[in-house]
Amino acid sequence: NAGVTQTPKFQVLKTGQSMTLQCAQDMNHNSMYWYRQDPGMGLRLIYYSASEGTTDKGEVPNGYNVSRLNKREFSLRLESAAPSQTSVYFCASRRQGAGEKLFFGSGTQLSVL
């Protein structure tokens, strides 16, 4: 039972490079989320997708784009990475109507030099 799978686990980029963080869930959940976690800041919502085909901005969307490819997959793209995007990124999913529980992946640690 994989749950929420994120790839890669670690990544180092140079300023200006682009990359896509991948997330897939096998729980047939409707909603998916991307958060970033920085020391002393908790988790901040970047983007979320309430269902396949829909996406919406969270608290800190600038510099990011997302794609809800299908019900299972929700990717996060950094078009031109900046040092301020150095963070740990978490993907999460939630089943509609099943209460509030979020299931998280194990995170991607990203460093932008």
Place this chain on the structure above:
Amino acid sequence: TQLLEQSPQFLSIQEGENLTVYCNSSSVFSSLQWYRQEPGEGPVLLVTVVTGGEVKKLKRLTFQFGDARKDSSLHITAAQPGDTGLYLCAGRRPSNTGKLIFGQGTTLQVKP
């Protein structure tokens, strides 16, 4: 400004001691959750409280939702080294369906 303020941010105690972590806001939440996160892993849900004044217990952990649904607390009795981790509160605003707002977290270290 943080919509959900957690205190303290760091706590280091000896095994067997009791502790309380607070999660406060000036805003009303339709529900509040507590998550626990270990290094290198994502947060894992401990409990959800939805009714003002609600108290839930999970073994040695007691969670309370404030009467006005603006705050919550987590009390741990007789802490053990296995309780070490980052504790996060998270709330859902009545007007923001689908969005969960997190506090900045409380790092707990329990020394044997």
